[in-house]
Amino acid sequence: MLNYATRPAYHPAMASPDFIENVSAVFIFSENCTPILEVRMCGGAVLRAPAIRFDMSALHQDLVSRSKLVQVIKRTRLCINPFDIAGLRFCFIGPLTELVVEMRSGEGYRVRHEPQLLLGDDVHDVFKRLWEARQ
Numbered sequence: 001m002l003n004y005a006t007r008p009a010y011h012p013a014m015a016s017p018d019f020i021e022n023v024s025a026v027f028i029f030s031e032n033c034t035p036i037l038e039v040r041m042c043g044g045a046v047l048r049a050p051a052i053r054f055d056m057s058a059l060h061q062d063l064v065s066r067s068k069l070v071q072v073i074k075r076t077r078l079c080i081n082p083f084d085i086a087g088l089r090f091c092f093i094g095p096l097t098e099l100v101v102e103m104r105s106g107e108g109y110r111v112r113h114e115p116q117l118l119l120g121d122d123v124h125d126v127f128k129r130l131w132e133a134r135q
Helices: 017-021 058-065 123-133
Strands: 025-032 034-039 046-050 070-073 077-079 085-093 096-103 108-112
Touching: 017 025, 025 058, 034 058, 058 077, 070 108, 070 123, 085 123, 096 123, 108 123
Parallel strands: none
Antiparallel strands: 025 034, 025 077, 034 046, 070 077, 085 096, 096 108
């Protein structure tokens, strides 16, 4: 079990313009049945906080609305900074299509093409939005 007291956590006062410019990715996931908001910075720092500390959705929306982040995966609400992308490529594995997003920090995200699902993603649309955001 992780000790969140030893890790820095995101809170609204940290959302200065400089902080927002350095955000690489933001997403929500579950760990031991607890929702966690994770903010990854361009320099490699990772800020994590469990939901019991604040209203996670409000903070997630605050970060996304005040920045140039683009939502990539609906299910985890993964939003990434298009200017921190090192590479984009399509990967075809049998009938599956995936968009692989590689970040400058070395992180990688795989987005499956599942537009028929309720929270599924259309990788062609994601690619288009990332490309347009970089222009």
